Amino acid sequence: MATAWSERVLELLLKLNNLQRAGCLPFCIQGQRVGWVTQPVAQVLAQDSDVFMLYKDSGARLEMSDRLRSTHERTRAVQEVMEALRGRDVFPCLQEWRDELYDVKGLFSDPPLLRMERAATPLLGVPRYGVHVNGFLRRGADVFMWIARRSLTKPSYPGKLDHLAAGGISAGSGVWETLLKECTEEACIPESLASTARAAGTVSYAYRQDDALYLECQFVFDLEVPESFQPRVGDGEVQEFYLWPLDKVKDSIATEDFKPNCALVILDFLLRHGHIQPDAEKFYTKFMENLHAPL
Known part of the structure; x- marks a missing residue:
C-alpha cells in the first residue's frame, strides 16, 4: 500500500515537472x-x-x-x-x-x-506566483488539516479539493497582502488569526501543456488554528470545508481528488513536519528535488 502511494505521488510530481527547456x-x-x-x-x-x-x-x-x-x-x-x-x-x-x-x-x-x-x-513562460495556506490544528499528538472543496463554477479544477485559502498574486500585490486577502475572502478568517501564519518557504514546478509553459512558484504558509476556529464560505470560490485527520489528507493527495499543485504543497507540509521519514520513504529525495524546481 505504501509503495503504491509513493509511486502515485511521484507520478504527480513528475507530471508537474515535465518541462524540457531544450527547443524553447x-x-x-x-x-x-x-x-x-x-x-x-x-x-x-x-x-x-x-x-x-x-x-x-x-x-x-x-x-x-x-x-x-x-x-x-x-x-x-x-x-x-x-x-x-x-x-x-x-x-x-x-x-x-x-x-x-x-x-x-x-x-x-x-x-x-x-x-x-x-x-x-x-x-x-513567465513565472507565476501564488500563496497557499496550510490550515491545521493539533489534538494531542494528532494533527488535523482544514481542506476546502472548490466551487463547481470555478473555471479550473471545479469541485476539486484545495487548501484552506490560496490564490495567485495579482499585479501590484505582495505576498502578505495576498495571504490576508485570500484568507478573508475565501474562508472568512479574521486578520488577527491569519496574521499568525508562518512563512514556510516555497514550492515550485514547471510543466508544459501543448505550447503553454507553466512555471509556478507558491509561497507556502502554515497557519495553526485553535479548536474553536470554523472557516466559513466567503466569496463563493469554495463550496464546503472539511476538517480531516492528516493521515486521510495524506492518502487523498495520491488520488485525483486534489487540485494537483495543492497536493504538492501538502506533500511539502508532510515532509517538513516529519510525517514522511527518509528511512521509510523510497522516493524521499525525489520528492524533495521535484518540489523545488528552478524557474
Missing part, C-alpha cells in the same frame, strides 16, 4: 530573460505584430521591441496582441481569460517590466 527560446525584455517560449508560439507572435522580435542567430530568442520603453507601453501592447489571438482562438490557454493581470519581472522582488493577462502568461 528565451523570452527577453531589454536583454533580460524573463520567460521561455516554444518555437511555434514565437513564430506566431513575431509574424502577427511588431511587438515581438524573433532572433534566429546564435543568440536565438524572442524579445519585446525596444520601441516599448515603459511598463505601461509594454502592458498595453501585449494586451492587444493577446486579445487578438484570443478572438481567433489560436491558443487554448487564452480561452481561460480572467481579466486579471500578473506582474512579469526578473526576480520576484524586482519592479515589473510588464503586466499581462493571467491566462496569457503560459504563452511566454
Whole structure:
C-alpha cells in the first residue's frame, strides 16, 4: 500500500515537472530573460505584430521591441496582441481569460517590466506566483488539516479539493497582502488569526501543456488554528470545508481528488513536519528535488 502511494505521488510530481527547456527560446525584455517560449508560439507572435522580435542567430530568442520603453507601453501592447489571438482562438490557454493581470519581472522582488493577462502568461513562460495556506490544528499528538472543496463554477479544477485559502498574486500585490486577502475572502478568517501564519518557504514546478509553459512558484504558509476556529464560505470560490485527520489528507493527495499543485504543497507540509521519514520513504529525495524546481 505504501509503495503504491509513493509511486502515485511521484507520478504527480513528475507530471508537474515535465518541462524540457531544450527547443524553447528565451523570452527577453531589454536583454533580460524573463520567460521561455516554444518555437511555434514565437513564430506566431513575431509574424502577427511588431511587438515581438524573433532572433534566429546564435543568440536565438524572442524579445519585446525596444520601441516599448515603459511598463505601461509594454502592458498595453501585449494586451492587444493577446486579445487578438484570443478572438481567433489560436491558443487554448487564452480561452481561460480572467481579466486579471500578473506582474512579469526578473526576480520576484524586482519592479515589473510588464503586466499581462493571467491566462496569457503560459504563452511566454513567465513565472507565476501564488500563496497557499496550510490550515491545521493539533489534538494531542494528532494533527488535523482544514481542506476546502472548490466551487463547481470555478473555471479550473471545479469541485476539486484545495487548501484552506490560496490564490495567485495579482499585479501590484505582495505576498502578505495576498495571504490576508485570500484568507478573508475565501474562508472568512479574521486578520488577527491569519496574521499568525508562518512563512514556510516555497514550492515550485514547471510543466508544459501543448505550447503553454507553466512555471509556478507558491509561497507556502502554515497557519495553526485553535479548536474553536470554523472557516466559513466567503466569496463563493469554495463550496464546503472539511476538517480531516492528516493521515486521510495524506492518502487523498495520491488520488485525483486534489487540485494537483495543492497536493504538492501538502506533500511539502508532510515532509517538513516529519510525517514522511527518509528511512521509510523510497522516493524521499525525489520528492524533495521535484518540489523545488528552478524557474
